[in-house]
Amino acid sequence: MLRVEQVCKSYGSRQILRSINLACAPGAYMLRGPNGIGKSTLLRVLAGVTPPDSGAVWIDNHALHEQPVEAKLRLAYAPDECPIYPFITGSELLAFVAHAKRCQLTPQVRAVVERFGLDGHLATRCGDMSLGTQKKLMLAAAWIGDPSVLLLDEPSNGLDLDAHAVLVDLLREKSANAVVFVSSHDQAFAQAVGAQVVAFESLQADR
Ligand SMILES: Nc1ncnc2c1ncn2[C@@H]1O[C@H](COP(=O)(O)OP(=O)(O)OP(=O)(O)O)[C@@H](O)[C@H]1O
Numbered sequence: 001m002l003r004v005e006q007v008c009k010s011y012g013s014r015q016i017l018r019s020i021n022l023a024c025a026p027g028a029y030m031l032r033g034p035n036g037i038g039k040s041t042l043l044r045v046l047a048g049v050t051p052p053d054s055g056a057v058w059i060d061n062h063a064l065h066e067q068p069v070e071a072k073l074r075l076a077y078a079p080d081e082c083p084i085y086p087f088i089t090g091s092e093l094l095a096f097v098a099h100a101k102r103c104q105l106t107p108q109v110r111a112v113v114e115r116f117g118l119d120g121h122l123a124t125r126c127g128d129m130s131l132g133t134q135k136k137l138m139l140a141a142a143w144i145g146d147p148s149v150l151l152l153d154e155p156s157n158g159l160d161l162d163a164h165a166v167l168v169d170l171l172r173e174k175s176a177n178a179v180v181f182v183s184s185h186d187q188a189f190a191q192a193v194g195a196q197v198v199a200f201e202s203l204q205a206d207r
Contacts, residue, residue: 033200086127
């Protein structure tokens with residue numbers, strides 16, 4: 001469902017990703033490693049946001065470099081920061097993502113919105129939302145299009161206790177039939193989700 005072969009990425013003279021290989025069947029995975037080692041870089045490459053220098057990524061057997069649209073329709077990516085247009089409302093953001101994913105907002109997505117307690121915020125401009133509310137909106141948007149691969153960078157950051165518990169339940173449910181690949185420093189969160197820990201260093205060719 002998620003396959004990575006020989007992925008390399010450098011910034012200037014510094015090689016961050018060294019021949020990364022990875023194959024994930026449906027389930028929850030927590031990418032762990034020290035600050036600055038390259039976890040976010042790897043997630044950006046897996047999401048097709050940052051092109052690798054070499055190597056390839058497959059999402060549901062669609063190679064990101066050969067069939068980027070087909071591959072991206074099957075994945076969802078939520079970065080740690082919230083790159084949301086400040087002038088659109090919560091509803092408009094969800095509609096925008098659904099349009100980009102060529103799908104409708106299903107009852108399942110509306111249930112995720114409701115479980116995060118977002119219904120009362122949908123008419124609010126994103127720029128007027130708190131950071132935690134923006135984060136919940138962005139996470140809820142990751143359910144749009146029923147992706148087979150979810151790439152979430154520090155998803156529990158900034159969430160209150162209720163939202164944290166909702167996220168744990170949602171990820172447990174989603175990981176039954178999708179790859180949930182999460183970067184996090186939060187060991188308790190990974191345990192609650194039932195995630196398999198993946199040490200970043202173990203993926204590097206020269207370990
Ligand atoms: N666009 C970029 N240009 C140059 N260097 C970058 C760029 N993006 C990231 N880096 C560098 O690559 C290294 C890995 O960064 P990355 O954000 O992937 O680490 P991380 O493991 O996610 O860290 P953290 O746990 O702190 O979030 C860092 O040294 C960072 O400064």
